[in-house]
Amino acid sequence: MTAPHLLPLAEAAALIAARRLSPVELLQDCLDRIAALEPRLNSTVRLMAEAAMAEARAAEAEIATHGPRTPLHGLPVGLKDIIDLAGQPTTCHSRLQLDRVAPQDAAVVARLREAGAVFPAKLATHEFALGGPAFDLPFPPARNPWNTAHHPGGSSSGSGAAVAARLLPAALGTDTGGSVRHPASHCGLVGLKPTYGLVSRRGVFPLSFTLDHVGPMTRTVRDNALLLNAMAGHDPEDPGSADHPREDYTRDLNRGVRGLRIGFVRHFHERDIPATPEVAAALEAAAQLLAAEGAIVTDVTLPPLGEFAAVNRAIMLPEAAAIHEAWLRERPGDYAAVTRRRLLPGLFITGADYVQAQRRRRQLTAAVQAVFGEVDLLLCASSMDPASRIEDEPEVERTYPRQARMPFNVTGHPAVSVMCGLSREAGLPLGMQLVGPSFGEALVLRAAAAHERAAPWREMMPQL
Numbered sequence: 001m002t003a004p005h006l007l008p009l010a011e012a013a014a015l016i017a018a019r020r021l022s023p024v025e026l027l028q029d030c031l032d033r034i035a036a037l038e039p040r041l042n043s044t045v046r047l048m049a050e051a052a053m054a055e056a057r058a059a060e061a062e063i064a065t066h067g068p069r070t071p072l073h074g075l076p077v078g079l080k081d082i083i084d085l086a087g088q089p090t091t092c093h094s095r096l097q098l099d100r101v102a103p104q105d106a107a108v109v110a111r112l113r114e115a116g117a118v119f120p121a122k123l124a125t126h127e128f129a130l131g132g133p134a135f136d137l138p139f140p141p142a143r144n145p146w147n148t149a150h151h152p153g154g155s156s157s158g159s160g161a162a163v164a165a166r167l168l169p170a171a172l173g174t175d176t177g178g179s180v181r182h183p184a185s186h187c188g189l190v191g192l193k194p195t196y197g198l199v200s201r202r203g204v205f206p207l208s209f210t211l212d213h214v215g216p217m218t219r220t221v222r223d224n225a226l227l228l229n230a231m232a233g234h235d236p237e238d239p240g241s242a243d244h245p246r247e248d249y250t251r252d253l254n255r256g257v258r259g260l261r262i263g264f265v266r267h268f269h270e271r272d273i274p275a276t277p278e279v280a281a282a283l284e285a286a287a288q289l290l291a292a293e294g295a296i297v298t299d300v301t302l303p304p305l306g307e308f309a310a311v312n313r314a315i316m317l318p319e320a321a322a323i324h325e326a327w328l329r330e331r332p333g334d335y336a337a338v339t340r341r342r343l344l345p346g347l348f349i350t351g352a353d354y355v356q357a358q359r360r361r362r363q364l365t366a367a368v369q370a371v372f373g374e375v376d377l378l379l380c381a382s383s384m385d386p387a388s389r390i391e392d393e394p395e396v397e398r399t400y401p402r403q404a405r406m407p408f409n410v411t412g413h414p415a416v417s418v419m420c421g422l423s424r425e426a427g428l429p430l431g432m433q434l435v436g437p438s439f440g441e442a443l444v445l446r447a448a449a450a451h452e453r454a455a456p457w458r459e460m461m462p463q464l
Helices: 009-017 023-041 049-066 107-115 157-164 181-187 221-231 266-272 277-292 305-330 337-348 351-371 393-399 407-411 441-454
Strands: 044-047 078-080 121-123 170-175 190-193 213-218 261-264 296-299 377-381 415-422 429-435
Touching: 009 023, 009 221, 023 044, 023 049, 023 157, 044 157, 078 157, 107 221, 121 157, 157 170, 157 181, 157 213, 170 190, 170 221, 181 190, 181 415, 181 429, 190 221, 190 441, 213 221, 221 415, 221 441, 261 277, 266 277, 266 305, 266 377, 277 296, 277 377, 277 415, 277 429, 277 441, 305 337, 305 351, 305 407, 351 407, 377 441, 415 441, 429 441
Parallel strands: 078 121, 078 170, 261 296, 261 377
Antiparallel strands: 044 121, 170 213, 190 213, 190 415, 377 429, 415 429
């Protein structure tokens, strides 16, 4: 049998259900892989091997008697370390939070626990999900398993590195300006930002109250849909939660894209923020592949990226400053330099600016929603560059904002990043986005699955 750590989540679940693999065997193989590779990746902030093994043994016994509760029963899932796990620290990768122990599970963790998942690791993030790769924090920054001289994308950096390196079959990240889709793009994964409100944020340390999302990061589209099945659901204790009916997001994964109208947002990467030639060519190839699979691909126009970026900043920064105001005044030196530099401007954005940004946000959302009267889905860039070297701070700073992810934090539409190429120079993944109408996750994942089947990227993995 294939080494358990190499199995995608759905394949491992099928073997567990058939009694050909035990949750204990799977977890032990993942723990062995973590022990072998973690010193090179820095993806893990806290390993909870003993507690997770107890959970795996309990799952094994229950499955032997009653069968699996769900496809996630006994499967290990990593957690970005801004997500609460009862009795464990939630450090946010910051010295400001080192002693803070979570009193209870985050809502999304509680849902996954009910589905039978086990939680062996809290994973690296950029400090408070805002900074960047930083070397002046209690934990080193995670590295890209495709080339450890490069960063893995952020802020869900450890989640991206751990799943891509086959340390874990799946992990959770958070996304305020693209922080699930960024590491998914740079690590060759499937990373979904669900519709705003579909997944509860209760128990997740906030960055921006009106822009934050929680999303799954996996190796395959089916794995992503299985996680979303367990994660989604109304939470009356989260003011931003949507009361949307439960769905099975795996239902249409084999339907293909024949007849689907896909709008290609070329101007994002051709005019607004010109992408590298490799990224542009990969996006063109993806559009041609979807057309060959039967989709009707046409060009569409949205407002320019600069407008979305300005609105995102004018909302996120003051919301973040409101959360961090006391620490910024009393303990500014305890932040990493990059985090402090990004937080401080939020203290100087006026209330009038914030209100105007929220007004413009509604207009941008309506403009995107109107396009869905003409097409079923959007195709666009994710990052405009491959991941830069992690210790090249000027290049990290230059390339981070060169992306097309934040529009869909502003509008709240569901967006998934999937691999669409490999850079020649550094051997690093390239990613694209598929975007759907509100609560159109099943449609987005259907198209992503069709691309995954037709493209050559699914079987590729880092050579560590």
